[in-house]
Amino acid sequence: MNRSEFIKTLAAGALISRPFLVHAHKTTYTLALIGSGWWGTNILREALKHGGCRLVALCDVDRNQVQKCYEEVRKISSFNPKIYTDYEELLQKEKPDIVINATPDHWHALIAIAALKSGSHLYLEKPIGHTIAEGQAICKAVADSGKVCTVGFHRRFSPHNVSGMNFLKSGKVGVIKEVRAFVHYNYWPGNPSPEQAIPEGLDWDKWCGPAPLVPYMKSIHPRGWRQRMEFANGQLGDWGPHWFDQILWWTEEIGPKSIHSLASKKIKNDDQNSPESQVVLYEFEEFNCIWEHSNLNGRGQSKTENVGVYFHGTEGTFHMGWMNGWTFYPKDSKSTVIHEDAQLNQPDSQNIDLVWNDFMQSIENKKTPFADIIKGHRATNMSLLGVAALNAGKTLHWDPVKETLGSTDDKLLRRDYRKGYTFPK
Incomplete structure (x- = not known):
């Protein structure tokens, strides 16, 4: 190995070993997280590691919770997302390409359907709804929208x-x-x-x-x-x-x-x-x-x-x-x-990263995700x-x-x- 090749190899190793940092100019899809608690932050962390999205917004009715999530985002990325307390306002103003819905179960259906109707692809946490009729309504909204919707079944990918x-x-x-x-x-x-x-x-x-x-x-x-x-x-x-x-x-x-x-x-x-x-x-x-x-x-x-x-x-x-x-x-x-x-x-x-990779490939290739x-x-x-x-x-x-x-x-x-x-x- 000559000196120039050695330097290139050393530089590549440095990039691999240091903490990841996401840069907005390398991204493709705009992303919003609705529900910024413990599990929502876990999903978002893996989404940002993927590098295919630009985080534009965080939404939660608890400002204490969303602030913790925002601080985590700033540690691992260069993004400066806007903070909302109203998901409808977020969807109207930001029109994100992708929405992560990690709210408590009783909010899954209304937010999921609103996101799909606004034109967003959807990462939906399980259980998909609080009642079976809510789930039926979500399935109809996915079919009507033509958007990709994946469910957070990371055990399906482990x-x-x-x-x-x-x-x-x-x-x-x-x-x-x-x-x-x-x-x-x-x-x-x-x-x-x-x-x-x-x-x-x-x-x-x-x-x-x-x-x-x-x-x-x-x-x-x-x-x-x-x-x-x-x-x-x-x-x-x-x-x-x-x-x-x-x-x-x-x-x-x-x-x-x-x-x-x-x-x-x-x-x-x-x-x-x-x-x-x-x-x-x-x-x-x-x-x-x-x-x-x-x-x-x-x-x-x-x-x-x-x-x-x-x-x-x-x-x-x-x-x-x-x-x-x-x-x-x-x-x-x-x-x-x-x-x-x-x-x-x-x-x-967890293995959320594998769910997210499949989700992004499904969007790119217009195919049904493995956890549809x-x-x-x-x-x-x-x-x-x-x-x-x-x-x-x-x-x-x-x-x-x-x-x-x-x-x-x-x-x-x-x-x-x-x-x-x-x-x-």
Whole structure:
């Protein structure tokens, strides 16, 4: 290697090793983030690393939250995005090419549909909506707009999930008739908190939006809203779509035909109102699926981690996990257990970068993303059908093609919005 080549190599190494810095003049698409909390910032960080976008705006009804996100942006890029508290104003003034919707669940539908109608491609966090009817309206808006919409199913892209799915579909697990998805945590958020003064910089009325206006409590915002049924659907609505997506990826069926659910009576004295412990039985044509979650017991006796899916086959049991990768336990105890570790990014052990890369390629090539809105809708439906069955107190019968429970039960597919907000069609 001569001296000039050595200098070029040294310079290239320096560029690779230093912290990344995004420069606006190298970008192609204008980008806006709506919902700038913990997870929205994670998505945005990976989007900026990609380098194909110019960040023009951040939007949040909580100025404290959006300020933290803005400071993170300034650390890792040269962008100086405008800050909005009203997403409609943002869409009208900035007309971004791409919108990331990382708001709480109860805001997903209205913002997603508005972004699509304004001409934006959409990165939508899961679950895609708070009710099944919202999901149906979002799917219609995607189809009508002709825009690319991807769902944040980073577990669909994780290397061990991809290889694990190939292993499952190879037939090595045998005939699978029983699938069990689970999330087991043993935690307690603390004693009930009294109604508190709304923090300066937070528009609580707008934060509640189409959901009921409840008293402000720190246990709800930030992050605690996932266990409040006004704004989300508990563990089933939060974790369920990820694992149901894995199940629907494996099977050729698009949804269950019947759903029944039971939950334990609440025993912890806290601010949460979602089921602490719930079981849902989904009957498919070719197999049965059981969902179970518990906030009461972490299942310390389990060989695997406390989240994932067990595929029980005639040749053994396959565990599709998260941080521990996947493992196959052969029926023959003398056979070797097969395992593959996970490859995850930090913070928060995710593979958002792979979702974003596919999203950008889908926009460039005008193709359907691997985590498209229909996949997101069907996985979300399974979660919400479990919620509906629990609320109904009976077995529900679902037509996965027509997406109906029948005339008497279809009221379970939606909920009324608060006065001043219109349910999407």
